[in-house]
Each structure stands twice: as structure tokens, then as C-alpha cells.
Amino acid sequence: MKRRFALAVALALVVAFALMSTAQAAPPKDPLGVITIKKGQPIHIAYWMVVAGPDASLGEDTKRGVEIAIADKGGKLLGHPIKLTGQDEGCGPEGGQASTTKIASDPTVVAAVGSNCSSAARPGAPILWKAGISTVSPSNTAPYLTDPKRGPEYDGYLRTAHNDKVQGAVAAQFAIKKMGVKTAATIHDGSVYAEQLQAVFAEEFKKLGGTITSQEAVAPTDTDMRPVLTKIATGKPQFIYYPIFIAAAGHITRQVKEVAGLEKVYLMSADGSFSPDFYKAAGETAVGMFHSSPDFSAFAAGYKGFLDKHQKKYGEKPIAPFHAHGYDAAMIIFAAIEKVAVKDGDTIHIGRKALRDALYATKGLQGLTGNLTCDKFGDCADPRIAVYQQTAENIKKLENPQTPFWKPY
Amino acid sequence: MVKNLRERMSPTDIVMWSIGGILAILIVWGTASTIIKGTYSARHWIDFVIFGLAQGSIYALIAMGYTMVYGVLRMINFAHSEVFMSGPYTAYFFAAYFHRSGLLDSHPVISLVLVFLVSMATSVMIAVLLERIAYRPLRGAPRLVPLITAIGASFFLQYVFRGLYGSGFQAYPVISALEGQFTLGPIRVLKFQALVIVAAGLLMVALYQFTQRTRLGKALRSVSEDKEASALMGIDVDRMISMTFMIGGAAAGAAGVLYAIMFKQVHFFMGFIPGIKAFTAAVLGGIGNIPGAMLGGIFLGLVESVGPSLFLDGLGIVAPYQLKDAIAFTMLVLVLIFRPSGILGERLAVKKA
Numbered sequence: 001m002k003r004r005f006a007l008a009v010a011l012a013l014v015v016a017f018a019l020m021s022t023a024q025a026a027p028p029k030d031p032l033g034v035i036t037i038k039k040g041q042p043i044h045i046a047y048w049m050v051v052a053g054p055d056a057s058l059g060e061d062t063k064r065g066v067e068i069a070i071a072d073k074g075g076k077l078l079g080h081p082i083k084l085t086g087q088d089e090g091c092g093p094e095g096g097q098a099s100t101t102k103i104a105s106d107p108t109v110v111a112a113v114g115s116n117c118s119s120a121a122r123p124g125a126p127i128l129w130k131a132g133i134s135t136v137s138p139s140n141t142a143p144y145l146t147d148p149k150r151g152p153e154y155d156g157y158l159r160t161a162h163n164d165k166v167q168g169a170v171a172a173q174f175a176i177k178k179m180g181v182k183t184a185a186t187i188h189d190g191s192v193y194a195e196q197l198q199a200v201f202a203e204e205f206k207k208l209g210g211t212i213t214s215q216e217a218v219a220p221t222d223t224d225m226r227p228v229l230t231k232i233a234t235g236k237p238q239f240i241y242y243p244i245f246i247a248a249a250g251h252i253t254r255q256v257k258e259v260a261g262l263e264k265v266y267l268m269s270a271d272g273s274f275s276p277d278f279y280k281a282a283g284e285t286a287v288g289m290f291h292s293s294p295d296f297s298a299f300a301a302g303y304k305g306f307l308d309k310h311q312k313k314y315g316e317k318p319i320a321p322f323h324a325h326g327y328d329a330a331m332i333i334f335a336a337i338e339k340v341a342v343k344d345g346d347t348i349h350i351g352r353k354a355l356r357d358a359l360y361a362t363k364g365l366q367g368l369t370g371n372l373t374c375d376k377f378g379d380c381a382d383p384r385i386a387v388y389q390q391t392a393e394n395i396k397k398l399e400n401p402q403t404p405f406w407k408p409y
Numbered sequence: 410m411v412k413n414l415r416e417r418m419s420p421t422d423i424v425m426w427s428i429g430g431i432l433a434i435l436i437v438w439g440t441a442s443t444i445i446k447g448t449y450s451a452r453h454w455i456d457f458v459i460f461g462l463a464q465g466s467i468y469a470l471i472a473m474g475y476t477m478v479y480g481v482l483r484m485i486n487f488a489h490s491e492v493f494m495s496g497p498y499t500a501y502f503f504a505a506y507f508h509r510s511g512l513l514d515s516h517p518v519i520s521l522v523l524v525f526l527v528s529m530a531t532s533v534m535i536a537v538l539l540e541r542i543a544y545r546p547l548r549g550a551p552r553l554v555p556l557i558t559a560i561g562a563s564f565f566l567q568y569v570f571r572g573l574y575g576s577g578f579q580a581y582p583v584i585s586a587l588e589g590q591f592t593l594g595p596i597r598v599l600k601f602q603a604l605v606i607v608a609a610g611l612l613m614v615a616l617y618q619f620t621q622r623t624r625l626g627k628a629l630r631s632v633s634e635d636k637e638a639s640a641l642m643g644i645d646v647d648r649m650i651s652m653t654f655m656i657g658g659a660a661a662g663a664a665g666v667l668y669a670i671m672f673k674q675v676h677f678f679m680g681f682i683p684g685i686k687a688f689t690a691a692v693l694g695g696i697g698n699i700p701g702a703m704l705g706g707i708f709l710g711l712v713e714s715v716g717p718s719l720f721l722d723g724l725g726i727v728a729p730y731q732l733k734d735a736i737a738f739t740m741l742v743l744v745l746i747f748r749p750s751g752i753l754g755e756r757l758a759v760k761k762a
Contacts, residue, residue, distance in 0.1 A: 054578055054676065190731060217728035221682055223672045226460040227714040228730035231722075234448050247578070247674065254673055258590075258599055260456060280580045281674055 028342045030351030032132035035110055039346035042083035045333065046106070048099040048114030048124060048135075050091040054247050057277050057319045058116045059088070062138040064318070065326025066113050068309050069334070077334055078341055078348055089120040091245070092191075096120030097127065104131035110350055111135065111333045111359075113326065118142030118193040121157070129156035132352035134359055136333055136380075137161060138326035141271070142192045143200065146377040156356050158374055160328040160367070162294065162383030164193070168200025168243075170385040170408050171268060171292045175239050176208045178387075178406050179266055184239040185213045185232045189220045189248055197243040197270060213237040220248050225255045233261035243270035243292075250281025257285060266290070274388070275320045276398040287392045293321045294369065295386035295404055303368050317399060325381070328367035332380065335365060384409070429746035432739060435724070442723030449718060452595055457715045463602040463671060465710020466609030470664035471687035472694070472702035473616060474536075474657030480633040480697040481653045484552065487559040488539055489661060490684020491566035494677065495535045496528035496662030497669040498570060501579050503527050504669075508582035517586035529662035535566065536658030537651055545647070571677040578676035581669045605667045612663055613703050616656065620699060629653060633697070689741050695751025704752055712740050 028034055037043055047066060049059035063086065070082050087099035096115055103109055104127050112128055112135040115121045121140045128135050130153070137145075137159040144150060146163060175181050184205055188194035195217075202212045213235025216228050229252070232240065240262070242252055249269050256262050267289035269278075274293040279286055296303065303324060310318055336358035342349040362380060365372040370382030386404030394401045418426075443449070449457075471493055478486040507513040507520040543562045547555045587601040598606075620626035631639040632649040640646050668683065669675050686709060694705025716736040717729035726732070744752060 052576060056576070215728060217731035219731065219734065222730075222733070223674070223682075224460065224464050224714070227457055227717070227733075230453055230456050230460070231718050231730065234453060250580075250674060251672060260452065260597060277577070281578065283580055283583060283673070 028349050028351045028354065030353050032352035032356075035108070035350045035352065037080055037110075037348050037350070040080075042081045043077050043110055043337065044083045044085065044106070044108040045330070046103045046109045046112045046114075046133075047084060047086040048089045048096070048103060048112060048120070049086065050095070050116045050120070051086065051088050053088075053090065054277075055091045055117070055245055057246075057275050058091075058139060058272075058322065061318055061320035061323045062113075062116060062326035062329075064310065064314060065138060065323040065328075066330040068306060068313065068323075069327045069330035071309070071313075073334060077337060078343070079346070080348065082334075089115045089117065089124065091117040091120060093119050093123050096122065096124035100124035100127040104128055104133060109133055110337065111355060113138060113329045113333070115140060116322075117191070118145060118196075119191045121145055122192055125157040126153035129153055132156070134158070134333075134352070134356045136329040136359065138329045139271075139322040140193075141167060142196045144192060144196060146375075146379045148377060150377070154378070158332075158359055158378035158380055160325045160332065160369065160372060160380050161322060162381045162385060163379050164197045165200055166383045167270060167292050167385050168197050169204040170387070171241060171243075171270065172201050172204035172208060172210070173408055174290070174292070174387045174406055175205060175241070175266070175268070176210055179239065181210065181238040181266065183211045183213050183235070183237045184241055185235060185237040186215045187228070187232075187240065187242040187244065187252065188215075188217050189244040190217055191220065191244070193272060194242075194244045198241060201241050201243070218244075218248055218252075220245060222248060223251055225252045226259055229256055229259040229262060233259055236261065237265060239266045239268065241268050243272060245272050246275060246278045246281055249273040250278060253282035253289065254285045268292070268387075271321050274400060276400065277319075279390070279395045279398050282395075284392070284395060286390045286395055289390050290405065291388045291390070292385055293388055293400075294325070295384040295407060296321075296324075296402070297404060298370070298384040298386070298407075299324060300366065300368055300370060302366075306368055321400070324368040328369050328372060328380075331367055332359060332362050332365055332372055332374075336362065425746045429743055432743055436720050439720040439722075439724045443719055444723070446723055448722065452597075453718075454715070455596055457718065458711065459596070459598055459602060459606075461711035461714030462707065463605045463710070464714060465690075465707035466606050466613075467664050467668050467671070467683065467706075468687045468690045468710050469703045469706025470609050470612060470660045470667070471683055472690040472706045473613070473660045473699065475688050475691040476694070476696055476699060476702035477653050477657050479691070480699075481629070481650055482544070482555070484544075484555045485559065485688065486539075486544075486657075487556070487684075487688075488543070488562040488566060489536075489657065489687075490680030491563050491570070492532050492536045492539065492658050492680075493661040493665050493668075493684060493687075494675075494680035495566065495570060495665075496532035496658075497581075497665030498574055498579070498675045498677065498679070499531040500524045500528035500666060501581060501669070501675050504582055505579075513582060514585050517584055521584070525663060525666050528666045529659045532662030532665065533655050533658040536654040536661070539566075540651055540654040545650075567677055567680075574677065576677065578674050578679075581673045581675060583673070584670065587670065601670050605671055608663070608667060612660060616660065617699055617703075619656075625652065686737070689737065693741050693744055693751055695754030698751070698753045701751055701753035708752070709737055709740070713737050716740075 051059040089095045089099045116139045118140045134156040139161045140159050141161050141164040143165045186198035188198045271293045274291045340354040340358045360374050362374045372380045374380040387406040388401045389405040474489045504524045513520045543558050590599045628644045636646050690705035690709045691702045694701030713733050721729035
């Protein structure tokens with residue numbers, strides 16, 4: 001009897017405590033669920049980037065941006081340590097699916113940074129959003145991902161990288177207005193990124209009065225580009241635009257001058273191959289070619305300090321163009337978490353839908369790449385795209401050129 | 410006559426032949442309309458053919474390894490693509506050193522010969538070790554066992570080299586002696602393509618002569634005919650099998666350097682695609698048959714280079730070079746429908762498989 005009484009008292013106490021704690025601060029209700037982070041537990045951010053294989057420099061670069069952002073926050077947010085874990089998205093749809101499935105299965109993940117390649121984001125972002133995880137990409141540029149027609153499964157997707165609607169148009173304007181060419185050919189590799197970017201270029205080029213002689217495609221694993229280049233040569237273009245990735249772009253750059261009729265053609269690629277690894281792949285043949293890329297000279301004043309920290313932490317200059325976007329992606333996530341987190345003593349509650357809404361509501365945030373304001377489809381960048389020309393000097397040093405060759409603004 | 414034909418052909422045959430017929434008609438139609446359209450001049454076609462020959466002779470050299478091993482052991486050595494990769498990747502470090510020290514520019518012949526030797530030696534070593542460690546203990550096991558082992562060995566070697574040399578790629582130095590081109594009337598050949606075609610041609614002729622004219626070659630052929638009988642005749646079968654792997658490895662090592670001279674990028678995964686293509690070439694030519702592998706390789710290279718423009722351009726297909734591999738494999742299907750044992754495939758009196 002006594003024992004039963006004791007049990008009843010204990011139960012009553014438990015209920016009372018439970019009631020008290022709910023009375024203190026009701027955890028926020030959220031249609032997609034709430035993440036509760038107790039005292040001492042970390043705020044878990046996951047990245048999905050391409051950190052292995054031939055395009056690893058792209059992922060490593062953005063990852064460093066995120067790491068520096070965490071270091072700038074002192075490794076802490078609202079008194080909780082920030083934990084960063086990651087998956088390799090392999091720069092392709094399969095990797096995109098595998099990496100996000102792993103992240104989505106972890107209930108502690110608050111938000112994600114990624115992906116690098118648009119073709120990985122296409123299947124990946126919906127998988128994360130199904131689990132209520134918002135993701136901010138530092139380097140996806142394919143227009144589709146923030147297109148009004150993209151569908152509700154991309155509601156949790158944002159990006160700090162520019163939309164290729166801007167980049168493709170800048171390239172076309174550069175070709176016509178600066179270089180004065182009338183005819184151009186394009187090559188893509190079947191990836192979402194390259195396919196859409198060359199399409200935007202071709203459209204803008206035609207709008208400005210140019211003629212597209214052909215729009216070809218190769219596989220990213222192709223090595224012998226001479227036949228396809230010979231086919232392009234039959235149209236006698238003055239300009240070839242091939243916004244593809246490092247390995248295939250390297251082969252094209254090396255082989256283009258070996259094809260009869262293309263000895264004097266202008267070459268241009270985009271940010272996907274704007275990397276020292278590409279200079280290694282293409283060697284001296286890259287001298288004189290053009291790349292479109294974010295304009296580093298238009299970045300905010302904080303960028304210089306960032307570069308110093310980068311040099312100190314990793315012992316080298318940034319290895320691809322999207323480190324600052326990685327930094328900004330992490331920063332808007334941190335700002336949104338600070339905005340929506342409900343404090344309850346040392347415990348914090350974060351509503352998943354609330355976090356997503358806060359991310360989309362980002363307005364005038366001072367980032368490294370400029371003022372970040374997200375529109376209703378998740379485009380947060382303040383894009384300033386410039387055109388760079390490769391010189392013998394920077395190819396030899398395996399470094400990205402520092403000053404733009406041409407700017408549209 | 411009709412009855413006779415009906416008796417000889419099964420429904421499967423009829424379906425296969427119709428598929429073959431449709432493909433052949435499409436190809437002829439595409440070719441005709443491309444030629445009528447006249448986008449390409451004779452000069453372009455010559456260029457296509459030369460690019461195809463250069464690529465094809467590399468396939469042919471690699472295909473030798475597949476076909477010889479198949480001839481002797483009746484197995485597909487899927488790790489051969491890694492034998493191909495190991496040579497030029499190792500030789501890269503020598504090539505880079507010669508480039509830095511200036512030897513490559515002052516004595517291009519000596520340094521190239523050295524690079525070739527290093528590459529071939531590495532590939533031979535890997536091929537022989539592969540046979541000794543992975544395949545010999547399984548001699549006499551069911552045929553599926555060495556096949557699976559070959560796939561395992563392929564992954565193992567890939568990741569060993571990844572561990573040794575890193576996951577990135579390396580860029581082969583440009584050899585200034587091989588830059589530029591020869592012009593003979595309308596024919597324009599890049600110097601290194603000429604080197605690739607000539608070197609591959611010489612190697613293949615030498616190999617063929619070796620198997621046909623020498624005592625060792627005779628022993629090799631007899632082992633591939635009948636292992637037991639050759640053993641009874643006093644031929645050391647194990648030694649001959651090692652020899653087969655050595656020759657295949659040497660051809661792959663040489664092909665590797667030619668590949669690196671042509672494309673300038675080496676990485677641990679570089680063997681995969683050329684390996685698959687060379688295997689296709691070996692099957693196309695009739696697996697087990699050495700001239701067949703050479704013919705298959707060159708045919709495949711030509712189809713890949715000429716095919717997209719010739720067959721698909723006339724059909725109005727955009728970006729035909731994306732379908733390069735599809736065309737190559739369609740050709741394989743076509744050849745196998747009409748000649749199931751490959752172009753030069755042997756008609757065996759006794760089925761060895």
C-alpha cells in the first residue's frame with residue numbers, strides 16, 4: 001500500500017513538472033515540426049557539396065567559406081556550439097539523391113548548405129524539403145531551381161549564387177558589345193547547369209542580333225573533342241561558348257586550336273571551370289580565353305578580411321569562385337535561426353517552417369557578395385558578373401586572375 | 410526455298426534481323442541525306458577519318474590485351490583498364506621530371522623512349538602480378554569466378570593508384586617536338602596523331618608477327634588452341650599465360666602513353682572508358698582473334714569520329730556528338746546480329762566455351 005502511494009506521488013510530481021515546464025514557455029507549434037536543442041547540444045548544420053573527384057575544388061572552396069563563417073561566429077550561435085557535418089554530392093543527380101537522403105534521415109539537422117552542382121540540387125532539394133530541411137546553395141546557378149514554375153517541392157530551396165539568367169546574358173553581351181562578334185557556337189555537357197546556361201547565352205546572343213551557328217553537346221567523360229569541334233568549324237563561328245566543367249573544358253581548350261578553321265576563334269567558359277585546376281588541365285592553351293565569374297572587385301568591404309582569414313587558415317588563396325557565397329549562405333542561415341529560435345532557458349526551439357519563412361524573408365543582409373535580399377523564389381544574390389581574361393602569368397602561377405577584363409555595369 | 414528459310418530461322422532471328430534491317434536503313438538514309446546536304450567538305454571528312462584513326466589505334470592496342478587473354482584463358486580481364494591506367498600515370502612523374510629538367514625539349518626522342526619504357530614496364534608488372542596473384546589460384550575454377558575476381562581486382566587497383574597518386578588529375582607536359590602538323594595536299598595530320606598512328610601500327614604489326622613467326626608465338630597459339638595437348642607437347646602453360654599477360658600489358662602501357670600524349674590528362678579513373686571501348690572493339694572484331702581486335706579498335710574509333718556527323722546530321726538530330734557512344738554500341742549490336750562471332754570471329758569446329 002505504501003509503495004503504491006509513493007508511486008502515485010511520484011507520478012503526480014512528474015505530471016506537475018511537465019505541466020510547469022509547458023506553462024513556462026510552450027514550444028512553438030510548427031506545421032513541419034520543431035527541433036529542440038537542449039543545453040550544450042549543438043546546432044547541427046549539414047553541407048552537401050562535391051568534396052571528392054575531379055570537381056572537388058568547387059566543393060572544398062564553398063566548404064571553407066562555411067567554416068570561416070562559423071569561425072567568425074566564434075563557433076557558437078545563441079550559446080550553442082555549431083556543428084558542421086557533410087556529404088559528397090558528387091556533382092551529379094545520383095550523388096545529389098544519396099547525399100540528401102542521408103542528411104534527411106538525421107532529425108538533428110537544422111538547415112543545410114548545398115549543393116554545388118545544379119544537377120545534384122534538382123533531385124536533392126526536394127528530398128531535404130520533404131524532411132522539412134531548408135537548404136541554401138552557394139553555387140547552383142541553373143535558372144530552373146528558382147524558376148516560378150519549379151513546383152512546391154523546391155519551397156525549401158534558396159541560393160546565394162547568381163542566377164544564370166544573369167551570367168548567360170553577360171556572356172552574350174560581352175561577345176557582341178565588347179568583342180564585336182556576329183557568330184557563335186555553344187557546347188554543353190548535358191548537365192542542368194551547362195545546358196541552361198548555354199541556352200540563356202544563345203537566346204540573348206540572338207536577341208542582340210548575332211547568329212548561333214550550332215549548339216553542340218558532349219559527355220562530361222569525353223576526351224576526344226576534335227570531331228565535335230570539326231563539326232562546329234563547318235559553321236565558321238567567331239566565338240565558342242562552353243560553360244562546362246574542368247575535365248571536358250580542358251580537353252576542348254587544348255584541342256580547339258588543332259582543328260582547321262578554329263585557329264582564331266574566341267573561347268569563353270563560365271564559373272564552373274574558373275579554377276586553378278582548369279589551368280592545369282588546359283595548360284598554356286588557356287591563355288587569352290575568357291571566363292565569366294562573380295566580380296570579386298565588387299564584393300563588400302569585408303571580403304579583404306575574409307581573404308586574410310582564408311590565407312591564414314588554409315595557407316592558400318581561394319581555389320574556386322564561390323567561397324564568399326558559401327560564407328553568405330551560412331550567414332543567412334545563422335541570421336534566420338537567431339530570428340526564429342524560441343528561447344526556453346538554455347533550451348532553444350526552432351520551427352522548421354518558421355525557419356524557412358525567415359530565410360525567405362532575408363532582406364538587406366550585409367554579406368560578402370553584396371546586399372542579400374531573397375525574392376519569393378529563393379534568389380538571394382545581388383549578382384555582379386564580370387568577364388576575366390586568362391594571361392600567361394596567372395596560368396603559370398595556377399591562380400585565378402584578379403581584375404576583371406570587362407564589366408557590364 | 411521459303412520453307413527452307415522458315416525452318417532455318419527462329420522467331421528470335423526474325424526479330425533480330427528486322428532490328429538490324431531498320432538500323433541499317435536508318436544509317437544509309439542518314440548518310441545519304443548528310444551527303445546531299447553537303448555541310449561537310451572533303452577536307453572535313455579527311456579530318457574526321459584521321460581523328461578516328463588516332464583514337465581507334467589506341468583502342469586497338471588496348472583491345473589486344475583483352476583478346477589475347479580471352480584467347481588463352483576464356484575470361485574477360487576487366488582489370489585490363491587498370492593495367493592501361495597504371496603505366497602512363499606512373500610514367501607521368503618521369504615525363505614531368507624530364508620536362509622540368511629540359512630534357513624533353515632538348516632530347517625529345519630519348520626522353521619519350523624512356524617514358525614509354527617506364528610506362529610499359531609498369532603495366533607489364535601490374536599485369537603479371539595480377540595474373541599471378543588474382544587469376545592463377547583460380548585456374549580451373551568455374552568461369553564466373555575469375556570474372557568476378559577481375560572486377561574486384563579492377564576496383565582494388567583503381568583505389569591503390571588513387572591512394573598512391575591522389576584523387577585529382579595530372580596534366581602531361583606538352584612535348585614541343587610533337588606540336589604542329591604535317592600537310593600533304595588536302596591531308597592534314599597533327600604531328601602527335603601521326604606518332605600515335607604510326608607507333609600503334611608498328612606495335613601491332615610486330616605483335617602479330619611475333620605470334621605468327623616465332624617459336625614462342627607458336628607455343629602461345631597452341632596454348633590457346635588446347636591447353637592439355639600443349640602441356641603434353643612440353644609447353645609450359647603457366648609460363649605462356651604469364652607471357653600473354655606481359656604482351657597485353659606492354660601494349661596497354663604503350664597505348665597509355667599515346668593516350669596521354671593525345672589528351673594530356675591522367676587520373677586514376679582514366680582507364681574505365683577506354684577499357685570499356687577497347688573491350689567492345691575486341692568483341693566487335695571477334696574476341697580471341699588478334700587481327701580482329703586491331704580491326705575492331707580502328708573501326709570503333711572511326712565510327713565514333715565520323716558516325717555522329719555522317720549518320721545523324723542528315724537526320725536533323727541536334728548535338729549528335731552527345732550520341733557518340735550510342736552509335737558505337739549500335740554498331741556493336743549490328744555487327745553481332747549479322748555476324749554473332751564478330752567481324753573476324755573464328756568459326757570453331759569444337760565449341761571451346
